[in-house]
């Protein structure tokens with residue numbers, strides 16, 4: 017039985033809405049941790065703190081102008097920087113600490129084969145290089161994009177990286193930051209028409225990186241079957257083409273049916289499926305590392321979903337049988353085109369050695 021290294025650090029509590037009205041509250045990480053303590057997985061979990069804030073890690077993903085701007089905003093104390101996103105005097109340092117944790121966890125996982133999970137707050141995947149990404153009106157509760165930080169440091173060390181984002185919202189920040197980076201495969205399933213409105217199946221990556229970004233928009237009410245399809249027909253097929261060494265997972269649990277912000281109607285089984293899949297690849301040596309970073313999850317289902325994912329990752333739960341359900345011809349065809357482009361990008365970027 018393997019071990020999971022879990023980055024939990026009380027400093028996340030410093031990022032808070034004094035009125036406790038914002039959905040991205042302190043309780044989320046605390047409740048998730050309580051739930052994990054009740055699981056048989058807990059005896060396989062080793063918790064570690066986060067490193068000190070490191071803006072060098074942040075700069076792997078963001079432009080210095082944005083970092084300077086948001087630090088000035090943080091220094092002004094609690095207020096909203098846009099209609100969705102609050103900061104206070106601690107927020108930037110808290111986020112820079114989890115950015116450093118994501119960087120270090122990614123490298124440690126790749127070097128040792130141990131899975132890592134970073135209990136990060138505030139959110140990450142909506143923060144683009146220079147702030148709100150791809151025309152989004154806000155930062156969507158996010159300050160720094162931890163997944164891009166982890167992906168970039170791994171790619172810079174020569175690893176092939178896959179970012180798997182199963183958060184119910186599209187990772188527009190991650191997509192923008194990694195758009196032209198052929199070294200990183202970005203696989204993102206999300207609820208269509210939901211904030212931030214991006215993530216079309218026709219978005220496949222910038223020049224030289226075509227096919228390395230694959231988006232799967234799902235209809236409200238989709239449920240576990242669509243996630244099983246995403247895993248089998250998209251993630252697994254893209255993996256066999258791209259052959260990543262490491263998965264960086266933006267693990268948002270807000271597609272759960274008990275979540276108040278989304279309508280995807282998934283259950284814990286979908287998250288157990290993702291966890292089991294990754295755990296199996298790690299165990300068999302097909303992957304060198306898996307680092308997961310906490311994303312969304314704003315309702316009662318979040319903690320149970322987190323627990324199911326971790327139990328799956330550690331091989332402690334039976335892999336649920338879920339019948340895959342296609343999200344429709346249009347998405348199927350779009351994914352097919354993206355996979356063809358991915359094949360040709362891989363052939364030209366990583367020619368076989370003779």
Ligand SMILES: [Zn+2]
Nearest residue numbers: 183184185312
């Ligand atoms: Zn989300």
